[in-house]
Amino acid sequence: xxxxxxxxxxxxxxxxxxxxxxxxxxxxxxxxxxxxxxxxxxxxxxxxxxxxxxxxxxxxxxxxxxxxxxxxxxxxxxxxxxxxxxxxxxxxxxxxxxxxxxxxxxxxxxxxxxxxxxxxxxxxxxxxxxxxxxxxxxxxxxxxxxxxxxxxxxxxxxxxxxxxxxxxxxxxxxxxxxxx
Amino acid sequence: xxxxxxxxxxxxxxxxxxxxxxxxxxxxxxxxxxxxxxxxxxxxxxxxxxxxxxxxxxxxxxxxxxxxxxxxxxxxxxxxxxxxxxxxxxxxxxxxxxxxxxxxxxxxxxxxxxxxxxxxxxxxxxxxxxxxxxxxxxxxxxxxxxxxxxxxxxxxxxxxxxxxxxxxxxxxxxxxxxxxxxxxxxxxxxxxx
Numbered sequence: 564x565x566x567x568x569x570x571x572x573x574x575x576x577x578x579x580x581x582x583x584x585x586x587x588x589x590x591x592x593x594x595x596x597x598x599x600x601x602x603x604x605x606x607x608x609x610x611x612x613x614x615x616x617x618x619x620x621x622x623x624x625x626x627x628x629x630x631x632x633x634x635x636x637x638x639x640x641x642x643x644x645x646x647x648x649x650x651x652x653x654x655x656x657x658x659x660x661x662x663x664x665x666x667x668x669x670x671x672x673x674x675x676x677x678x679x680x681x682x683x684x685x686x687x688x689x690x691x692x693x694x695x696x697x698x699x700x701x702x703x704x705x706x707x708x709x710x711x712x713x714x715x716x717x718x719x720x721x722x723x724x725x726x727x728x729x730x731x732x733x734x735x736x737x738x739x740x741x742x743x
Numbered sequence: 744x745x746x747x748x749x750x751x752x753x754x755x756x757x758x759x760x761x762x763x764x765x766x767x768x769x770x771x772x773x774x775x776x777x778x779x780x781x782x783x784x785x786x787x788x789x790x791x792x793x794x795x796x797x798x799x800x801x802x803x804x805x806x807x808x809x810x811x812x813x814x815x816x817x818x819x820x821x822x823x824x825x826x827x828x829x830x831x832x833x834x835x836x837x838x839x840x841x842x843x844x845x846x847x848x849x850x851x852x853x854x855x856x857x858x859x860x861x862x863x864x865x866x867x868x869x870x871x872x873x874x875x876x877x878x879x880x881x882x883x884x885x886x887x888x889x890x891x892x893x894x895x896x897x898x899x900x901x902x903x904x905x906x907x908x909x910x911x912x913x914x915x916x917x918x919x920x921x922x923x924x925x926x927x928x929x930x931x932x933x934x935x936x
Contacts, residue, residue: 568811568812571812572812572815575806575810575815576818576819576822579806579822579823580822583822583823583825583826584826586826586830587826587829587830587833590830590833590834591833594833594834594836594837601840601841601843601844604840604841653841653844654844654845655776655777655844
């Protein structure tokens with residue numbers, strides 16, 4: 564084979580690579596990057612309690628982290644099994660149990676319950692509730708609106724008399740989808 | 744016209760790329776767990792196969808042959824296919840990020856799907872014209888998609904079946920693929936090609 568033939572072959576391959584690369588670059592600059600839509604899909608599946616138990620400030624940051632592939636999908640305890648299963652279906656992965664490091668191991672949906680005999684009405688649990696499910700005022704005893712409570716456990720820590728505990732959701736006609 | 748029809752039929756059914764020629768088995772097993780993902784993969788592969796076979800014909804006919812560079816075809820075709828696949832990935836990511844996630848690594852891996860290079864090389868071998876190349880590519884893509892979709896549907900039904908423990912997962916899938924290949928042998932003799 565002569566030197567010319569080798570030169571021609573190199574030039575052809577190089578020109579082709581340039582053409583393909585140029586076309587791809589042009590296409591990439593014209594098409595919109597659409598990762599945001601993935602984030603929205605993920606966020607729609609999260610329970611929106613903004614409870615931060617996953618280690619991220621809220622549901623949106625967690626959804627963004629999942630979309631970037633940084634974290635597993637098993638860190639969202641408030642929704643019980645449901646969000647993990649929905650996320651696993653979204654990504655075509657095997658469903659997995661909740662990571663026990665980021666909340667209680669799966670035992671069905673729970674809601675907070677205040678022992679009203681022990682409640683001193685300090686109102687410290689009110690501001691931490693992400694869904695405003697605790698009703699009460701200073702020096703009056705508080706109670707939990709079970710319909711709204713997501714079982715995020717954020718009210719347990721601030722209570723000075725430890726009168727709040729989590730109890731399983733009792734299934735009824737209005738809450739059948741929340742029970743285990 | 745009959746000629747083209749026979750060519751498409753031959754590429755899609757009689758000489759099905761997956762089940763008769765055993766090309767492109769990696770995505771066939773890898774992306775057949777869920778029907779939706781398989782449908783996306785089938786469409787992406789059909790697109791890549793058709794475009795790549797047309798472009799590779801143009802490259803072969805107007806560049807490689809006049810310059811006497813026939814020996815470069817494997818290298819150049821791979822480069823071309825990689826470009827088309829990358830373009831497809833850009834398009835899928837922009838139009839359907841969910842599908843992009845579901846296909847995952849298998850989307851860029853269409854580059855190494857030997858069915859794509861196989862079609863390009865077989866087009867050269869069979870001395871197909873531009874139209875014939877396109878029809879052959881599309882037929883091969885349709886055959887690949889058909890096999891993939893059938894296989895994915897079967898595997899989804901297998902999920903709910905009481906499979907013996909030793910056969911669960913990959914083994915029963917491979918047995919199923921073997922039975923499908925046997926079934927596709929029934930197309931032998933359809934048409935004259």
